[in-house]
Amino acid sequence: MVHYATVATCTLNQWALDFTGNYERIRASIIQAKAAGAKLRIGPELEIPGYGCYDHFLERDTVQHSWEVLGKLLEDRELDGILIDTGMPVLHRDTRFNCRVLILNGSIVLIRPKMHLANDGNYRELRWFSPWTRYAETEQMVLPRFIAKITGQRSVTLGDALISTEDACIGVELCEELFTPQSPHIPMSLDGAEIIINSSGSHHELRKLKRRVELIREATLKCGGIYLYANQKGCDGDRLYYDGSSMILVNGEVLAIGEQFGISDVEVTVATVDLGAVRSFRAAISSRSMQAVRATRYSRVIADISLSAELINFDHSVRPTDPIEVRYHSPAEEVNLGPACWLWDYLRRSQQGGFFLPLSGGIDSCSSAIMVHSMCRLVVEACKRGDQQTIRDVRRCIGENKAGIEYMPQSPQELAGLLFHTCYMGTQNSSKETRSRARKLAQAIGSYHIDLDMDSVVLAIVSLFTLVMGATPKYATQGGTNAENLALQNIQSRLRMLLAYLFASLLPWIRGLHSRSLLVLGSANVDECLRGYFTKYDSSSADLNPIGSISKSDLRRYIAFAKDHMDLPVLAEFLDATPSAELVPYSEDYMQSDEVEMGMSYEELRVFGRLRKIEGCGPHSMFTQLLHIWGDDMTPEMIAEKVKRFFYFYSINRHKMTTITPAYHAETYSPDDNRFDMRQFLYNSNWSWQFQSIDKMVARIKQREP
Known part of the structure; x- marks a missing residue:
């Protein structure tokens, strides 16, 4: 007998606590899934309130409003006529659970609490929820009275159970549970669940998607079965970008996958699957059948629906969806698309009028500018496709601009001219090369560009100090002390922040655009943040930093990619330039260089960062690791010196992380304070015990040398 079932997995751009918008997007996705003939629809994790509610999950209002939306x-x-899977927080026996709620024809079929909570990296689910630890057990939950009036049910089944339709069995797995060693899909599959549904709130990190796909592929290849994975997409209110890629797999093959990056609010991915193929696949594996005989037995709840058509109504034109090859974006493409989508969500939802970026002529601020250019490209493409939500958002951002309420952007450059403002803030220490690069880049991407010199403002600050203290500080190249040298550099950096916010507030007024301010963008990369190589409250301080969790090496690859794929030949000049803050006078004997001043290269910083955060290394273990990594090119003494230098500057600058601009999260070694990186900011920078242990090890190595 033929059992072809059409199923749908939905990617939604939800927004934390936007119950009205979240409901509309959920409903739209269900209507689209039904129109495509689907009998099963799943959505992202906690899609009713939004995944990123964080401590709002502790509020009774969040649970109450979630029930109201479900109602x-x-x-x-x-x-x-369609089995609907949705997600919300549920309070049962005065305990809060992260739940999937499956509904059909106005009734609740099952409430399935999450069993394994994500509680590392960016995730703190144990702060808000308790795990359901009773495997394959259920109990009755009494429904809120107003829900009981709607459904006619006084109580429903809550717990770890399977759902039996007329022709299939469905198991529920939630996000983190897929990544655990004892994933629920294994016992569920052994007990006859042909379909596993997984609703997720998985964020984007560089090079991460392939791992996710391979985990699901391996699950269905080993267990056999149909796997529906749904994920959120977009910025729902924080540093994370959820990267969609909702997918449907059968027996180890990908049938359909949604886009990883995009600015549409609702995306429905549909496939027709063959339930009979799953049964044949499993029955052909003898060892699987032997394990199934003694597998855990789950209770089943009944859903009065058939996912496949009855034989009498069978449409012979319907065929199972053919497998596809998954295309993975390169890291440079991910850098190009992820922050661009995140920036657009933040701009349209914050109801501000655009962006302002101090454009220095260096590769970091250049990268931030190109990300905004990429955003403009995505927005223009969506408008030309007729995406009504994007068109409305563009017109809302433009506001009372003379282009009018019927405005339609014709090119990324035209849109940038209205939304994106850049400014080169030069001093006597700035070079004509950086000024020229900034101007050329602004022309290429269409930003409204300002070129100014701020020496008079710097001089006014120094003159005030001289008047009060009776002494004039000098640069080191002019015979000044290190304290004088740093103070004079920091004055320039911090004044740029003040000017950035002044211009961001008043430029729309000057241009007669609208009364809203601009969002100030920062441009400090993850390696500089890790080392603390920036001035506190300087031009790296901003409203948003799109590159704050991206390494310098990845940014260079990104700019090389953008040069070729966005037809921006001016970017070649940025790739050839030596990174320099340009805060001290240039002389024939000295030219300021970032890597020289830091005493380490950006690539070395990347290694330090990954060992510190991902490998969990302190000074001693980092030294031992680097002996193997760098031992062919450096002596133990050189490696020891580099490790000590890194930890010294890391510790004395860690306080800067407490004020760092919120940054797009893209790397697992981000030093983002009190969010992703839970470390103190007051250190004993001598690291006496740790550094002595390194010295002892170096001495032992030297004794063994011939």
């Missing part, structure tokens, strides 16, 4: 879905008869 609207249950009352809606247009949503009948």
Whole structure:
């Protein structure tokens, strides 16, 4: 007998606590899934309140409003005829759970709490939820009275159970559970669940998607079965970008996958699957059948629906969806698309009028500018496709601009001219090369560009100090002390921040655009943040930093990619330039260089960062690791000196992380304070015990040398 079932997995751009918008997007996705003939629809994790509510999950209002949204879905008869999986927080026996709620024809079929909570890296689910630890067990939950009136049910099944339809069995797995060693999909599959559904709130990190796909591929290849994975997409209110890629797999093959990056609010991925193929696949594996005989037995709840058509109504034109090859973006493409989508979500949802970026002529601020250019490209493409939500958002951002309410952007450069403002803030220490690069880049991407010199403002600050203290500080190249040299550099950096916010507030007024301010963008990369190689409250301080978790090496690869794929030949000049802050006078004997001043290269910083955060290394273990990594090119003494230098500057500058600009999260060694990187900011920078242990090890190595 033929059992072809059409199923849908939905990618939604939800927004934390936007119950109205979240409901509308959920409903739209269900209607689209029904129109495509699907009988099963799943959505992202916690899609009703939004995944990023964080401590708002501790509020009774969040749970209450989630039930209210669920009530609207249950009352809606247009949503009948399809098994709907949605997500929300549920309070049961005074304990809060992260749950999937499966509904059908106005009734609740099952409430399935999450069993393994994500609680590392960016995730703190144990702060807000408790795990359901009773494997394959259920109990009855009494429904809120207003929900009971809608459904006619006084209580429903809550717990770890399977769902039996007329022709299939469905198991529920939630996000982190896929990544655990004892994933629920294994016992569920052994007990006859042909379909596993997984609703996720998985964020983007560089090079991460392939791991996710391979985990699901391996699960269905080993266990056999159909796997539906749904994920959120976009910025729902924080540093993370959820990168979609909702997918449907059968027996180890990918049938369909949604886009990883995009600015649409609702995306429905549909495939027709063959339930019979799953049964044949499993029955052909003898060892699997022997394990299934003694597998854990789950209780089953009944869903009165058939996912496949009855034989009498079988449409012979319907065929199972053919497998596809998954295309993975290169890291440079990910850098190009992820922050661009994140920036657009933040801009349209913050109701501000655009962006302002101090454009220095260096590769970091250049990268931030190109990300905004990429954003403009995505927005223009969406408008030309007729995406009504994007068109409305563009017009809202433009505001009372003379282009009018019917405005439609014709090119990224035209849109940038209205939304993106750049400024070169020069001093007597700035070079004509950086000024020229900034101007050429602004022309190429269409930003509204300002070129100014701020020496008079710097001189006014120094003159005030001289008047009060009776002494004039000098640069080191002019015979000044290190304290004088740093103070004079920091004056320039911090004044740039003040000017950035002044211009961001008043430029829209000057241009007669609208009354809203601009969001100030920063441009400090993850390696500089790790080392603390920036001035506190300087031009790296901003409203948003799109490159704050991206390494210098990845940024260079990104600019090389953008040069070729965006037809921006001016970027070649940025790739050839030596990174320099240009804060001290140039002389024939001295030219300021970032890597020289830091005493380490950006690539070395990247290694330090990964060993510190990902490998969990302190000074001693980092030294031992680097003996193997760098031992062919450096002596133990040189490696020891580099490790000590890194930890010294890391520790004395760690306080800067407490004020760092919120940055797009893209790397697992981000030093983002109190969010991703839970470390103190007051250190004993001598590291006496740790550094002595390194010295002892160096001495032992020297004794063994011939």
